[in-house]
Amino acid sequence: MIFERSLQRELAYTAGAVFMVLLTIMLTTMMIRIVGFAASGQVDPRDVVVLIGLTVIGYLAVMLIVTLFVSILFVLTRWYRDSEMVVWLASGVSHTRLIKPIAVFSTPIILLIVFFAFVGWPWSNQQSKLIKARFQQRDEVSLLAPGQFRESPASNRVFFIEKMSPDQGHVENVFVTSTEGGKVNVIVSKTGHTETRNDGDRFIVLENGRRYDGEPGQPNFRIMEFERYGVKIQSRQVVNTPATTGISTPDLLANPTKDNLAEFAWRAGLPLIAINLMLLAIPLSYQNPRRSRTINLVMAVLIYLTYSNLLNVVQSWIEQGKLSFGVGLVGLHILVAALVGFIFWLRVRNRPLFTRAMFTRSKGA
Template identity: 45%
Template sequence: MLFTKALRRDLANLAGVVFATLFTVLVTTTLIRLLGRAAGGKVDTASLVPLVAFSAINALPVLLVLTLYVSVLLAITRAYRDSEMVVWFASGRSLLDWIRPVLGFALPFMLIVALVAFVAGPWASRQSDEYRSRFEQREDVSQVAAGQFRESASSSRVFFVESISDDQREVRNVFVTQQEAGRVSIVVAAAGGIQGEETGERFLVLEKGRRYDGEADAPAFRLMEFERYGLRLEPRALAARDQSSKVKGTMVLIADPTPRNQGELLWRIGLPVSAVVLALLAIPLSSFNPRGGRSVNLIVALLVYVTYSNLLSLSQAWVSQGKAQFGLAVWVIHAALLAVAGLLFWRRMTLPLRRRSLLPWRAAA
């Protein structure tokens, strides 16, 4: 049908523009946030591009769901505004006839959202977690950045170097301060390098420098000059970390139905289901009334989406905390929104009948 083809073309064009806009905003904000963390020494600058890519993959399902919702909403709103819906209704069609083409357009979105939510998203979370873990487990000097003060793994040393070689093995103009058991040691050297890797213990060997020793609360320090001085580099201890449910595969969540795993599984199931529910809800929400203003239905649609998203997050939190049952929470919110969509369809379809029933009374008045 020509009208259906035109609708699908409009939906595809709008989806491309909306997704490009949302994706650009997401990448920009993620990059700015990671740059701030990298400047503070919490993220490796060499890992910025992979971390941005992993964050984009994790956010892709939500972006696709929102893109589908906004595209259907804008396309049908434009049809109302340009009086195309008048032609549609005059030809004997109803609002229910929009369901099939909209669901046909939403099906690829639902499949991609399900694929990312169940497979690609957990993989991206695992990769991102591994990048951060490797950076946290690096040795003291490996975390030093030129021109910045950095704290050691044990929080007892502070390093400062003026420059670092490309291979991260040699440093120039080194300043190291160490405080332990009330004693303070300050080491200043012109150069240094990492040695002793073959023994399994790495040392920062400083050359041509001075060491100042003294009590923390005493003004006097003892001075010692040296030609070579070694500092043992402290490796990061492998902390026992509780693996997040976000990094676990879907089959692992199903095999281990703990509250936290069920909460994560609830969220993953809700993403593709919400794509279909919101696509259906956008059809009656797109009803355009020129007397009410062009933005009223868009504001209502935005409030509905925010409420729906917050309810899904709330149900996930309740299931993760053991306050709600997984078997009930997995469908009740979606069913409630489908009921709202059905009610809106009924009101939109019966509104002309209700208006015609009032005409005799108006004429008699």
């Protein structure tokens, strides 16, 4: 039918444009955030692009939900504004007949949301955690950068080197300070290199330098000169605490703890949110020529933010044991579905969702 083909074609064009805008915003935001982590030494600069890609994959389900909701709302609102909807309604097309073509268009997107919610989200979080843990487990020499003060994550030491060879085997003009038992040790050296013992221990061997030992505020500092001085390189031991966001969906169900069930309820809620918002966009798109053109978009943003925040609240309640898993899994979505049905009923009977009297009364109050 011409009506269905026209609607689905315009929905596809609009959804593509909305998704590209959301993707651009997401990439820009993640780039600023992750580059900041790399600048502060929390992640490897060489992993920035990979981490950005993994983060985008993790949030694709949310981006697709917003894309679906906004694209349907935009297209139908434009039809009302340009009187195209009036023509279709006069031709015998009812509001309920909009559901079929919109559902056909939305089905592939909802399937993608299911995939990224149950597979993409945990996989991207797991890979991001592995990359960050691998970077944090590097030894102290790997964290050094010429011309910068770097604090050791494994001990109370601060390093500064002026120059370093590309293979990190030789350094020049080294400054090392550490605190042990209330005493401050300061070591300065002109040159140095790394050595590995037979037992696997690694050392920075400093040459032609001095060591200053003493307590701050006390005059009894000891000054020692040395030709060779070894500083043991320590590695940070990272304790991998399990995070539910990185656990695969089958493992969540295999180990049904409160945290795991709450995470599963959150993942299952994403496609249910997409279905409810898909249906809600049909009656919400009604455009009154006398009303502001931006009110539909404002309402869409408020509805989505409220819905997603309520899903997070439900997840928290399941974790705390305040809400049972079954009720938390479907309760919120059933309530929203009932609300959508009521709004549909108002739209079919040509009753306004918001009246001027409502706003007048609220102003008078």
